[in-house]
Amino acid sequence: MNDPAAIPGAPIWRPEELEYLGQCPVCSSTERELRHADLEDRFFSTGTRNWRAWSCLRCASLYLDPRPRTDVIERAYSSYYTHEDPRVTYAADNGTSIAWHLSNGYLAARFGHRRAPAWPTGRWLIPLLPPIRFQLDYFARHLPKPSPSMTCLDVGCGNGGFLLRAQSAGWRACGVDVDENAVNRGRAADLEIECTALDDYAAAHREAYHAVTLSHVIEHVHDPVLFVSTLRKMLRPNGLLWIATPNVQSIGHRLFGPRWRGLEAPRHLVIFNRDGLSDLVRRNGFRDVRLRRRGRHSASILAASLGAVAKTPINDDRLPSWWQGVAWANDLLASIVPGTGEELVLTARRCIAGGR
Ligand SMILES: [Zn+2]
Known part of the structure; x- marks a missing residue:
């Protein structure tokens, strides 16, 4: 040494x-x-x-x-994500192709999203394509259609891109993040975001939310046990928790080892497996813990991992055909077996009483 x-x-x-x-x-x-x-x-x-x-x-x-x-x-x-206007991100997550017409029709029927252009036939056609259907369920974070005045919080919301998506479904959506630049971007778009530590925020918002979501946040946390307990305190009884995080047992990790995109030392402090994450949530006052099927998703992770091997960036639409085949197989598996794929996606309900 x-x-x-x-x-x-x-x-x-x-x-x-x-x-x-x-x-x-x-x-x-x-x-x-x-x-x-x-x-x-x-x-x-x-x-x-x-x-x-x-x-x-x-x-x-x-x-x-x-x-x-x-x-x-x-x-x-210091060189983490740069943050753009969330309205630009939101617009980029939409298009005018037939696929988007159908996808928006499905999102409207299933989750209440008001996005255009939309064809109502998507409601019936998209479920015939499970990898796409589960990709869209993830896009909506499995949040049910809200009744008026239902609130959700996105923890680690960055510039608040997801808040716009949740608002389009009728949620009153708020965010919290410690990244001042990202928060300022979101506030400039009239989003309700606080820039503060989660402990402080939670103390002022006990049992305030019907849903709490966190996308690729829990792997950055020093004390995941305390963190999940803090999330529980902000949820109303029976409130919905939604978590997405890298899957340590993914095919990508097995194939790429230390060059897998999900390993991001020293920012990613814990990478979960399906049982460890489920048990953590269950131990801390949640019930109805469910791992979700991720659907189509893995090309970008495999491309980034391949880029780490080649030491040059590789776009996911430029994946060599053999790797494209691996991505399709991976996506198919993640459309059949919950808790497989490059990401874990978990939902749970806050217990009405009990827990720490
Ligand atoms: Zn352990």
Whole structure:
């Protein structure tokens, strides 16, 4: 360890700015095995490497140890996503093709979205194509048609792109994020977003929401147990929780190993498997815990992973044909078996009473 390059996090963090866990942050088990010994920050590079990821032998979660402490981790985000106007994002998620006419018809019938152009026949035709149907269910985050004044919160909402989508379905949608630039973008589009830590926000919004969603947030959290408990407090009894996060047991992880897109050391601190995530949610005051079928989704993850191997970006529409075949097979499996695919998608209901 005399070579600074061998110290995880060097040169961005000093050794005393790292914390050592010695146990799984999901289930507290100390039984583990080293899965990746030399992860490097490939996707939003901080120039750091030698991160170690461990597999928990009890809950099968993968976790970073050591990792940057909470008070210094923001340095990992210096070159993270740039944020554009959410109205631009929203418009980009729509089109005038026949596929969009049918998709918008399906979204209107199933989730109440008011998007144009829409053909009502999509309501019957889209379910004949399960990979597309489940892709659209994910797009709507499985939120049911709301009755008037129902509220949802998007945690880690970024510029608030999803809030526009939820609003189009009739939800009163709010967001919270710690990224000031992203929040300012969303506020400029008249979205209701607070820039604050989740603990502070939760203290002021107890049992305030009918639904809480988080897309690719929980893998960034230092203490996922406390985090899920905090989410529960903001939900009304019987409220809906929706989580999307990378799947450690995905085909992409098996094929690409340390170059898989879902591993984003040192920002991704925990990568869940289906049972570990379900148990975490169930233990913290939720019932009706369901893993959802993800449908069509994996080409972009495989392309990014392939780009990490080739050390040059690869667009998902430029995937070599063999890899396109892997993506189709992966999407088909994720349309048949819940909890497979490159992402886990989970919904649960807050217990009416009990839980921590
Ligand atoms: Zn564990």
